[in-house]
Amino acid sequence: MIASINVVIPRTKDAALATLAENAGKCTLLAGGTDLMVALEDGRFTSKLVVDLSRLTELRFVRRESDELVIGALATYTDLLRSPHVAQMAPELVLCAREVGAAAIQNRGTLAGSVANASPAGDPLPVLLARDAGIEVASVRGTRTILATQFFVGYRRTALAPDEMITAIRIPAPKVGERFYWRKVGTRRAQSIAKMVLALRATATNGTLQAIAIGVGCAGPTPLRTPKTEALVAGQRLDKMLIDEARRSLAAEVAPIDDLRSTAVYRRRVAGNVLATFLASLT
Amino acid sequence: MKILLGVNGVSKTVEVAPMRRLLDVLRLDLALTGTKEGCGEGECGACSVLLDGVLVNACLIPICQTDGAQIVTVEGLSNGAALSPLQRSFVSEGGAQCGICTPGMLVASHALLNQTPHPSEAQIREGLAGNLCRCTGYTKIVAAVQKAAATP
Numbered sequence: 558m559i560a561s562i563n564v565v566i567p568r569t570k571d572a573a574l575a576t577l578a579e580n581a582g583k584c585t586l587l588a589g590g591t592d593l594m595v596a597l598e599d600g601r602f603t604s605k606l607v608v609d610l611s612r613l614t615e616l617r618f619v620r621r622e623s624d625e626l627v628i629g630a631l632a633t634y635t636d637l638l639r640s641p642h643v644a645q646m647a648p649e650l651v652l653c654a655r656e657v658g659a660a661a662i663q664n665r666g667t668l669a670g671s672v673a674n675a676s677p678a679g680d681p682l683p684v685l686l687a688r689d690a691g692i693e694v695a696s697v698r699g700t701r702t703i704l705a706t707q708f709f710v711g712y713r714r715t716a717l718a719p720d721e722m723i724t725a726i727r728i729p730a731p732k733v734g735e736r737f738y739w740r741k742v743g744t745r746r747a748q749s750i751a752k753m754v755l756a757l758r759a760t761a762t763n764g765t766l767q768a769i770a771i772g773v774g775c776a777g778p779t780p781l782r783t784p785k786t787e788a789l790v791a792g793q794r795l796d797k798m799l800i801d802e803a804r805r806s807l808a809a810e811v812a813p814i815d816d817l818r819s820t821a822v823y824r825r826r827v828a829g830n831v832l833a834t835f836l837a838s839l840t
Numbered sequence: 841m842k843i844l845l846g847v848n849g850v851s852k853t854v855e856v857a858p859m860r861r862l863l864d865v866l867r868l869d870l871a872l873t874g875t876k877e878g879c880g881e882g883e884c885g886a887c888s889v890l891l892d893g894v895l896v897n898a899c900l901i902p903i904c905q906t907d908g909a910q911i912v913t914v915e916g917l918s919n920g921a922a923l924s925p926l927q928r929s930f931v932s933e934g935g936a937q938c939g940i941c942t943p944g945m946l947v948a949s950h951a952l953l954n955q956t957p958h959p960s961e962a963q964i965r966e967g968l969a970g971n972l973c974r975c976t977g978y979t980k981i982v983a984a985v986q987k988a989a990a991t992p
């Protein structure tokens with residue numbers, strides 16, 4: 558089975574896009590392999606052609622471009638942890654990258670691979686939703702940027718066309734006064750898939766919660782935003798009553814399931830509690 | 841696919857399927873059985889090796905990604921029969937019992953000490969968080985790494 562898989566190893570992005578265009582829908586991209594190799598081992602991998610992106614050094618970067626943090630598709634979690642730009646512009650992504658798997662996984666796994674994999678439990682995906690990040694994708698037809706909030710279209714399904722690949726993730730720079738938070742609840746810190754994961758972005762001034770964005774994982778078929786709770790609490794006086802209301806609203810709005818890692822009841826409660834903890838820290 | 845790679849400083853050429861795991865090439869094609877297979881899916885760290893100096897799980901690396909690379913396995917840590925200070929600490933502190941996790945623990949500890957020569961206990965536990973041990977309860981492994989770090 559493994560012997561029947563062919564691999565193409567493009568050296569440039571353009572060569573990769575040409576290969577992708579020729580084999581649209583019939584090939585699988587390979588980056589760090591931390592999801593793909595597990596699928597191969599489990600027998601869930603059926604593709605006969607792999608396009609190995611790992612030699613595309615032009616896509617392995619983390620940089621600041623005026624008002625955006627730009628993370629190249631081949632940047633690993635370890636690259637994120639070493640980048641001063643990430644520390645400055647997306648501190649919650651640092652918290653997250655430190656808890657993805659363990660060192661060996663962080664050394665190989667890429668943020669773009671997680672985005673393409675589109676797991677509802679993907680640790681960094683709520684961050685991208687809460688930050689209104691853009692997913693930059695390219696094909697021989699050109700480049701476009703899809704909002705993270707429009708990228709995850711169904712269970713493990715994305716807005717990528719068959720001939721497209723992710724080239725970068727673009728995160729808008731923090732606005733004045735914005736605060737960020739990320740929290741995963743799992744069985745242990747290292748090497749565990751989340752029971753519940755939340756990313757938060759908020760601005761509070763003079764006791765008022767000006768704006769909030771909530772990204773949640775393990776709460777439905779895709780990572781998602783919770784617009785009802787966001788609208789309910791934005792612009793309100795940030796006091797105990799509001800925090801309790803926010804907790805109840807989020808617990809009701811998320812739609813988790815019972816599975817082998819946790820129960821829906823537990824997940825709802827934890828989501829509400831994490832939000833309440835964050836809001837309390839803003840007062 | 842023809843792959844040229846350095847293993848513990850020795851050049852090797854193998855002709856294998858491109859998606860074959862580095863773990864299998866090491867153990868089966870190159871007869872370096874120090875690297876172990878526990879889970880086969882990145883969870884246990886028994887297959888830890890260095891790829892161009894970076895800690896990876898050999899069960900998650902397709903061989904096509906190693907063409908031109910330098911690999912270090914547990915066999916490369918000692919100088920023939922002469923154990924490294926880190927290996928000697930594992931022996932003296934009782935950091936190995938059944939031994940199945942030990943090659944991975946050694947390689948991961950080696951990678952940690954390369955990067956952080958004097959790690960705190962928390963840094964050791966974080967650096968070894970991807971390596972599972974059913975026997976020791978970890979305490980003696982941590983002590984072994986601490987001792988190696990303190991050895992000049």
Ligand SMILES: Cc1cc2nc3c(=O)[nH]c(=O)nc-3n(C[C@H](O)[C@H](O)[C@H](O)COP(=O)(O)OP(=O)(O)OC[C@H]3O[C@@H](n4cnc5c(N)ncnc54)[C@H](O)[C@@H]3O)c2cc1C
Nearest residue numbers: 586588589590591592593658666667670671673680723882
């Ligand atoms: C032991 C272990 C522990 C883990 N722990 C965690 C954890 O705690 N939290 C967590 O969130 N994840 C975890 N993961 C999952 C995994 O590490 C991440 O999802 C990782 O980010 C995937 O990136 P990759 O580069 O390895 O992807 P790959 O495995 O190479 O690819 C994953 C998918 O993305 C596609 N793809 C890759 N790059 C692109 C691109 N540029 N454009 C389009 N498609 C692309 C591939 O075709 C494939 O479908 C763990 C995995 C393992 C094995």
Ligand code: FES
Nearest residue numbers: 878879880885899
């Ligand atoms: S065998 Fe590779 S991590 Fe377990």
Ligand code: FES
Nearest residue numbers: 937941973974975
């Ligand atoms: S010594 Fe037996 S698993 Fe670690």
